[in-house]
Amino acid sequence: MDTVSVYKKEYHVDYGDADYYRKLKLSSLFNYFQDVASLHAENLELGVEKLLAEQGVTWVLVKILVQMEKFPALGEKLTVETWPLEPKKLEFERDFFVKDSEGNIIGRAISGWVIMDVESREIRRTELFPGRFPQFNQIRAIDGRMGKIKANGQLQQVYKKTIGYSDIDINGHLNNSKYIDYITDCFSIEKHGQYAVDTIQVSYISEALAGDSIVFYKDISGLDSGAVYVEGVDEAGAKTYFKACITLK
Incomplete structure (x- = not known):
């Protein structure tokens, strides 16, 4: 091939x-x-x-x-x-x-x-994985680099989710797309009808395994300007699983 x-x-x-x-x-x-x-x-x-x-x-x-x-x-x-x-x-x-x-x-x-x-x-x-790379494409889909993700206002606890068998993938951890479902669940059906996602940036920081509980927080202090923040941490607040910044239109 x-x-x-x-x-x-x-x-x-x-x-x-x-x-x-x-x-x-x-x-x-x-x-x-x-x-x-x-x-x-x-x-x-x-x-x-x-x-x-x-x-x-x-x-x-x-x-x-x-x-x-x-x-x-x-x-x-x-x-x-x-x-x-x-x-x-x-x-x-x-x-x-x-x-x-x-x-x-x-x-x-x-x-x-x-x-x-x-x-x-x-x-x-x-460098341990040379593969069979063809000539690298120099085109970038988006110019620039990803920025730092952080909350700008007060965090509100939304809900807690315990990771189960149906949530994990072949790597044994919560799949990246599952995080997106849980992020979007932080907002009501009505809000999803009112706004559309313009951009979303996600940093996956720690693995979430079966049996782990993630507490979801959001910061909607920038909603008037179309920006919201979501993060997931463990119940003790000692481990951050992910951070996400979303701009809306």
Whole structure:
């Protein structure tokens, strides 16, 4: 199989991918990102199963910034394109375009991934995984770097979630797209009808395993200007699982 610099896959917004308002769910979009990134990794001979069998490691998403001009509706088709950048010492960067059925760019994303040892849960250095990288694409989906995520006002506790069997993925921890469902659950159905996500940036800081309880907090002090903050911590407040900043329109 020939390696490709840019990997593309078409998706159809089915009932399971849509929300109450018949638009593509944000978590479904994150599933698309994960799917096409995994397929491209296989194309580059760095697929999950190969890495796990040969070196006992796996891919983990640690940060992502997504910008969406619009969300496709139920029944619509879209294409997700992805490409890697030249690896850093501990991190692999990967970008994405989301295009509508006519080829117009309606979404962009930049992301950072690491290779984790499944036994020790430690991060491996990138030079250990040469793969079959083609010529690296120099195009960036979003110019600039991800900013620091922090609350600007008073945090409000929203709810607590105990992670169960159905929440974890093949890596044994809470999947990145599940976090997005739990983040969006911090806001009412009415708020979701009133606002649409313009951008979302998420930093995945600590693994959440089956049996862990996450307490969700939000800061809506910037809602009038279209900015909200969500974080998840353990019950003792000693461990932060994730931080997210969302801008709305």
